[in-house]
Structure formats: C-alpha cells, structure tokens
Amino acid sequence: MIALFENIGRYFMLLGKVFSRPEKMGIYYRKIWFEVEALGFNSISLTAIISAFIGAVVALQMAITLESPFIPQFMIGYATREVMVLEFSSTVVALILAGKIGSNIASEIGTMRITEQIDALEIMGVNSASYLILPKIVATVIFFPLLTLFSIFVGIVGGYAIAYLTGIMLPGDYIEGLFYYFEPFSIVYALVKGSVFAFIITSISAYCGYYAKGNSLEVGRASTRAVVSSSVTIMIFDLILTQIMRV
Amino acid sequence: MIRADHISKTFDGRTVLDDISVEFDTGKTNLIIGRSGSGKTVLLKSLVGLHDVDKGNIFFDDVCYTKLNFAERKNIRKDIGMIFQGGALLDSSTVRENVRLPLDLFTEMTEGEKRDRVNFCLERVRLNGADHLYPSELSGGMVKRVAIARAIVLNPRYLFCDEPNSGLDPQTSVVIDNLIHDITKEFNITTIINTHDMNSVMEIGEKIVYIHEGHKWWEGSKDNILEADNRELNEFVFASAMAKRAKSVSR
Numbered sequence: 001m002i003a004l005f006e007n008i009g010r011y012f013m014l015l016g017k018v019f020s021r022p023e024k025m026g027i028y029y030r031k032i033w034f035e036v037e038a039l040g041f042n043s044i045s046l047t048a049i050i051s052a053f054i055g056a057v058v059a060l061q062m063a064i065t066l067e068s069p070f071i072p073q074f075m076i077g078y079a080t081r082e083v084m085v086l087e088f089s090s091t092v093v094a095l096i097l098a099g100k101i102g103s104n105i106a107s108e109i110g111t112m113r114i115t116e117q118i119d120a121l122e123i124m125g126v127n128s129a130s131y132l133i134l135p136k137i138v139a140t141v142i143f144f145p146l147l148t149l150f151s152i153f154v155g156i157v158g159g160y161a162i163a164y165l166t167g168i169m170l171p172g173d174y175i176e177g178l179f180y181y182f183e184p185f186s187i188v189y190a191l192v193k194g195s196v197f198a199f200i201i202t203s204i205s206a207y208c209g210y211y212a213k214g215n216s217l218e219v220g221r222a223s224t225r226a227v228v229s230s231s232v233t234i235m236i237f238d239l240i241l242t243q244i245m246r247v
Numbered sequence: 248m249i250r251a252d253h254i255s256k257t258f259d260g261r262t263v264l265d266d267i268s269v270e271f272d273t274g275k276t277n278l279i280i281g282r283s284g285s286g287k288t289v290l291l292k293s294l295v296g297l298h299d300v301d302k303g304n305i306f307f308d309d310v311c312y313t314k315l316n317f318a319e320r321k322n323i324r325k326d327i328g329m330i331f332q333g334g335a336l337l338d339s340s341t342v343r344e345n346v347r348l349p350l351d352l353f354t355e356m357t358e359g360e361k362r363d364r365v366n367f368c369l370e371r372v373r374l375n376g377a378d379h380l381y382p383s384e385l386s387g388g389m390v391k392r393v394a395i396a397r398a399i400v401l402n403p404r405y406l407f408c409d410e411p412n413s414g415l416d417p418q419t420s421v422v423i424d425n426l427i428h429d430i431t432k433e434f435n436i437t438t439i440i441n442t443h444d445m446n447s448v449m450e451i452g453e454k455i456v457y458i459h460e461g462h463k464w465w466e467g468s469k470d471n472i473l474e475a476d477n478r479e480l481n482e483f484v485f486a487s488a489m490a491k492r493a494k495s496v497s498r
C-alpha cells in the first residue's frame with residue numbers, strides 16, 4: 001500500500017518533469033510526427049480488424065437476442081451503434097492498445113534507461129523525461145480520438161456487412177437503426193475518453209520504463225507492469241468518466 | 248581541474264563511496280582504477296551529478312557544482328562530454344544524428360555549420376564513412392568511437408569515460424586509449440577515465456587514483472605505480488602477467 005502511494009507520488013513528479021518547458025520546439029514537432037507514425041498509424045490495422053469483428057459479433061448477438069415480434073428490427077443497428085460509441089471503441093480499444101503501445105513504450109524507455117541512454121541525454125543537459133515522453137503523450141492524445149472515430153465507423157460497417165452477408169436482418173433496417181435517436185454528445189464523450197485513456201496508457205507506461213533498473217529481465221517486468229497498471233487505471237477512469245459525463 | 252572534497256555516497260544504507268577527496272588535473276588523462284564493483288562508476292556518475300552525493304562537495308574549476316540547482320548545472324553540463332560503458336548511443340538514430348543531437352539542442356548553428364562540425368568530429372575518430380548506419384550495425388570499437396565523437400562535438404572542457412575499452416580487443420583498446428589521450432592534449436581537456444585495464448594504466452596513466460571498496464587507497468602516476476607499497480594495489484596491478492614482467496624488467 002505504501003509502495004502504491006510512493007509510486008503515485010513519483011509518477012506525478014515525473015509528469016512535472018515531462019511538462020516543464022521543452023528545450024527547442026522544432027525538435028519536438030519532428031519527434032511528435034515520428035511518434036504519431038510509430039504509435040498511431042501502426043495501430044490502425046489492429047484497431048480495424050478488432051473493431052470490424054466486434055461490430056459484426058455485436059450485430060449478430062443483437063439479432064439473435066432481440067428476435068421477437070415486439071421489438072422492431074432496426075433496434076439491432078441502434079444497439080450496435082450505441083455499444084460501439086459508448087463503450088467499445090473507446091474503452092476496449094484502449095485496453096487492447098494498452099497491451100500493444102504500453103508494452104512498446106515501457107520496453108523502449110526501459111531499455112534506454114538500463115543502457116544508460118537516458119544518462120547520456122541528462123549529461124548533455126537534456127531534460128530526458130520531457131524529451132522522451134512528451135512527444136509520445138502529445139501524439140497519442142491527439143491521435144487516439146481519431147482512432148476511436150475510426151473504430152466506431154469500422155465497427156458499424158462490420159455490423160452492416162454481417163447483416164448483408166447472413167441475411168439475418170434487413171440491411172435497410174440496420175441503417176435505419178443507426179440514425180435512430182442519435183445523441184451527438186455521445187461522440188464527444190467517446191472522444192474525451194479516447195484522449196484520457198491515451199494519456200493514461202502513455203504516461204503510466206513511460207513511467208514504468210523510466211524507472212526500470214537492472215537488466216533485461218527488469219525491462220520485461222516493467223513492460224508487464226505497464227500493461228497491467230494502465231489497464232486497471234483505464235477501467236477506473238472509465239467508471240469515473242461515465243459517471244461525470246452521463247449523457 | 249575537477250576536485251572532489253570528502254564525498255560519500257550510500258545506496259539504501261550501504262556505503263559505496265566513503266570520504267573520497269581527490270583532484271583531477273586539466274590537460275591530463277586522469278585514471279580511476281579498481282576492481283569490478285569497487286565504486287568507479289558510482290564515483291564518475293557522482294562527479295558529473297548523475298548521482299547526488301550524500302556528503303562533500305565537487306568543484307569544476309572554481310565552481311562548486313554540488314551547490315548549484317538544476318538550471319545552473321545545465322551551464323556546466325554543456326562543457327561536459329561523457330562516454331558510457333556501453334556507448335549509450337540512441338538506438339533509433341543514425342551515427343550522424345547521434346553526433347548531431349547536442350548541436351541541434353544547444354547551438355544556433357546553420358545546417359551547413361552543423362554538417363561541417365559533425366564531419367570534423369567523425370573524421371577525428373576516423374568514422375566518416377559510417378554516418379548513415381544505426382548503432383546496431385556497428386562493431387564494439389565503432390560504437391565507442393561514435394560515443395567519443397558525440398562527447399566532443401560541443402568542445403567540452405571536461406571529458407568522462409567509463410571503461411572506454413571494456414569489451415574491446417587489445418588492439419582496438421590501444422586505438423581508443425590513444426584517441427582519448429590525443430584529444431585531451433589537443434583541446435586541453437580535463438579527462439577522467441575509469442578502467443581496470445593495466446594496459447591503459449601503463450599507456451596513458453598520467454594521474455592515477457586507486458579505489459578499493461569505496462575508499463581511495465592510493466594516488467600517483469604510471470611512473471610510480473609499479474613501486475607502490477600498497478598490498479591491495481599490488482594485487483590489482485600484478486594480477487596480469489604483463490605487469491609482473493614489466494616489474495622484473497624494471498628491476
């Protein structure tokens with residue numbers, strides 16, 4: 001328990017270092033672009049595959065459970081949309097990316113720590129925390145909401161595809177459902193969640209790597225710790241944000 | 248000149264450096280020698296401020312480094328070059344980008360000036376053909392040479408080297424030692440080198456400090472180290488057959 005508070009304290013101290021004034025903005029812009037590519041673009045295909053399948057499965061499940069003469073068919077499209085927008089595209093995608101991006105960040109920064117690359121930066125007078133972590137945070141906080149929108153879109157298309165392919169429901173009904181009782185704020189809610197979760201994944205994973213010490217075994221442990229801690233924190237914040245932003 | 252004044256350092260209650268006072272001279276290759284685990288790396292990192300010492304003060308020429316805050320230290324850090332044991336090159340950058348980074352961060356040079364400066368440094372360590380390679384594509388000796396080039400790119404006044412020839416074959420070690428020695432003379436740098444290699448000691452040990460279990464045990468130069476009458480130091484020095492022969496020849 002004490003260790004937990006100690007870690008939280010050190011985490012916020014690291015954040016303080018990350019957000020102190022950067023050395024030279026020009027270099028940061030270049031690094032942000034690099035990270036958008038490394039952490040963002042490279043997650044598009046994984047997000048697409050998972051979202052398409054989940055969209056299809058959700059639509060199928062809805063079609064089976066809602067099979068009743070009293071429930072209109074378009075409810076399937078409606079329910080699929082709601083699931084994607086409210087929970088799946090932000091939270092579940094974040095959890096999956098916590099595994100991919102989180103372990104990537106923690107092991108990259110952890111390796112830099114144990115091979116003294118971070119010391120080398122510090123000796124040059126570079127604020128290593130800001131130099132290494134800030135571009136990653138900025139890149140993911142900007143890119144994750146876009147990834148969330150993309151996931152919603154692909155998921156809904158996945159649902160449509162399954163409707164079309166299996167004939168279990170009428171594609172026309174599905175589309176009608178998509179536009180049924182649409183609350184635009186729920187999109188804002190999904191985007192905010194995307195950004196918050198991006199911040200959680202990137203900063204916690206960077207923290208785990210930054211304070212790794214010892215050898216390659218420790219880097220492996222740091223990367224596991226990064227995935228576990230950021231996943232748990234995402235779930236906690238999912239609850240908090242849902243409560244705060246109740247639509 | 249760099250001076251340590253009664254510095255001590257403990258990790259979790261374990262004393263790793265105990266009351267060390269020593270002065271390192273400008274324009275010389277100063278060596279810190281000792282067995283593995285004796286505290287050489289911790290001493291070096293304490294001198295540059297990567298570890299905060301628990302007691303004592305460190306002076307860079309007339310400035311008391313230990314009393315400076317983070318922003319003030321930055322000014323001195325621009326005058327420090329450091330070569331880490333494993334090279335510590337940034338894995339995601341090429342040789343050229345590694346050497347160039349300090350220029351990008353701390354100078355207002357134009358692209359052309361930066362290119363010339365990087366070329367000059369790479370040429371100085373005889374690596375001009377390798378500038379587009381990544382660290383994983385380099386041999387051990389090349390990594391060390393890139394690290395040297397990066398360390399000298401901002402014209403440092405102080406150069407720190409942690410076991411610059413660990414993991415290198417004897418021939419390459421001599422090349423690296425001589426390179427560091429020559430650079431020290433050429434630019435009148437205060438150079439401090441950690442090593443447990445007796446070849447380096449006899450080659451470039453203009454000033455030598457022997458560390459044993461966190462204590463300073465002996466201080467001198469390559470000219471009088473073979474005659475030292477300190478048991479631990481003798482054990483260290485004469486562990487290698489080469490040094491034994493050197494002693495019998497000198498008698």
Ligand SMILES: Nc1ncnc2c1ncn2[C@@H]1O[C@H](COP(=O)(O)OP(=O)(O)O)[C@@H](O)[C@H]1O
Pocket residue numbers: 258263281282283284285286287288289290
């Ligand atoms: N960051 C650290 N935390 C705890 N102990 C350390 C740390 N760095 C070094 N030590 C300990 O200090 C002692 C001296 O280590 P070091 O200076 O690396 O020896 P060497 O002379 O081989 O360079 C070792 O016993 C090591 O375990």
Ligand SMILES: [Mg+2]
Pocket residue numbers: 287288289409410
């Ligand atoms: Mg060492």
